[in-house]
Amino acid sequence: GAGVSQSPSNKVTEKGKDVELRCDPISGHTALYWYRQSLGQGLEFLIYFQGNSAPDKSGLPSDRFSAERTGGSVSTLTIQRTQQEDSAVYLCASSTRGLRYEQYFGPGTRLTVT
């Protein structure tokens, strides 16, 4: 079956602009995660969605970052007023409720803020 997909693959934006990154999880996966991979910070957790439960936003680095998940499927990560330190690869992963230890990752979106 299809894996986790993310779009765009690469995004270049100017400092101060808003960007939206999209994640399509594996069909039927109820859990969805966003991670950020940057040179300085390595791989870090951003946010977690599980079904209709309130998301765990504890990893979001600032209030410029937000995410939503519509219909329990597609998720969008929005970064407002982008800064150069937001440049990173943003990875999405999904898993089933009973097997949350098996997270399947998408190919990521490389964001470059100029």
Added chain:
Amino acid sequence: AQTVTQSQPEMSVQEAETVTLSCTYDTSENNYYLFWYKQPPSRQMILVIRQEAYKQQNATENRFSVNFQKAAKSFSLKISDSQLGDTAMYFCAFMKQGGSEKLVFGKGTKLTVNP
């Protein structure tokens, strides 16, 4: 909070040889999972192997095996008969059972397999 440490930023090995990547972690939790993920230049994170903390037996997946020392909080990955396709970044990761079960990653080890 949990931390994961990979002390080897880069390693290299000759094709067909064996290499061991190190990982240590710090946690006060008793129930957790440990993972090794591979990330080739394509950026796709691929699960290599998983270990449940309650299991004493070390996990094995074909040429990949781990040495899990719970008391020492050590979780090393051994790759036998290294292949050129094993060239990648390798990340050690920790997941606490319960809650959001997010992954906590180490900084990674860049492995190069030389022909």
